[in-house]
Amino acid sequence: MKQRKKIVVLSGAGISAESGIATFRDSNGLWENHRIEDVATPQGWQKNRELVLEFYNQRRKQAISVEPNAGHYALAKLEKYYDVTIVTQNVDGLHEKAGSSHVMHLHGELSKARSSVDPSLVYEIEGWEIKLGDRCEKGSQLRPHIVWFGEAVPMIEEAVDVALTADIFIVVGTSLVVYPAAGLVDFIPDTVPIYVVDPNLPEVKKRPNLTLIGEPASIGMTQLADKLIAEVAR
Numbered sequence: 001m002k003q004r005k006k007i008v009v010l011s012g013a014g015i016s017a018e019s020g021i022a023t024f025r026d027s028n029g030l031w032e033n034h035r036i037e038d039v040a041t042p043q044g045w046q047k048n049r050e051l052v053l054e055f056y057n058q059r060r061k062q063a064i065s066v067e068p069n070a071g072h073y074a075l076a077k078l079e080k081y082y083d084v085t086i087v088t089q090n091v092d093g094l095h096e097k098a099g100s101s102h103v104m105h106l107h108g109e110l111s112k113a114r115s116s117v118d119p120s121l122v123y124e125i126e127g128w129e130i131k132l133g134d135r136c137e138k139g140s141q142l143r144p145h146i147v148w149f150g151e152a153v154p155m156i157e158e159a160v161d162v163a164l165t166a167d168i169f170i171v172v173g174t175s176l177v178v179y180p181a182a183g184l185v186d187f188i189p190d191t192v193p194i195y196v197v198d199p200n201l202p203e204v205k206k207r208p209n210l211t212l213i214g215e216p217a218s219i220g221m222t223q224l225a226d227k228l229i230a231e232v233a234r
Contacts, residue, residue: 006167012174071217072098074225112145176202
């Protein structure tokens with residue numbers, strides 16, 4: 001049996017925006033009317049834990065209520081024909097909800113909580129709330145399992161290793177300005193085709209085998225998936 005080609009996908013907030021998930025860059029650096037510094041940094045957590053918990057409780061509640069869109073489903077469909085790994089900056093779980101089975105979360109997962117003293121202690125959340133007083137087995141307050149601004153991205157080295165295995169690299173729904181995730185593109189050899197899907201195409205260094213698709217993920221990703229499937233389904 002012929003070995004399947006490897007597709008690596010870097011996905012960002014744009015693909016989830018079509019499902020109704022707000023992006024923090026939508027309006028003047030505010031995220032749901034909150035300053036990023038107040039709800040998405042270690043300093044914000046130390047200043048007002050109750051605000052941070054409530055902010056992510058609302059994000060979690062919203063994520064549970066929304067559904068994947070055609071962009072998510074197109075990526076899941078590719079798994080029937082390719083070896084697909086999605087490296088996502090998103091925390092909403094919509095890739096898994098659409099059926100993708102190999103998803104690497106660079107910035108954490110809304111559906112999980114972790115110890116505020118031991119990052120290795122991670123727990124699934126029942127429902128949508130983390131409350132003040134919810135503690136890990138070591139007695140510390142549980143916090144969202146989210147990589148905040150100013151924190152290290154523990155999965156980035158593993159993501160680089162995966163990116164280096166790509167036969168095809170897809171960038172969808174990301175502005176390519178949030179590092180270190182945006183830097184993954186720089187590891188892709190010129191011989192590997194790169195497809196960038198976004199209605200507001202980010203600046204990408206000109207290179208061979210680069211294809212820009214200026215469409216929302218629901219349209220552009222569906223078109224691209226159909227093209228890639230046709231190439232191997234003949």
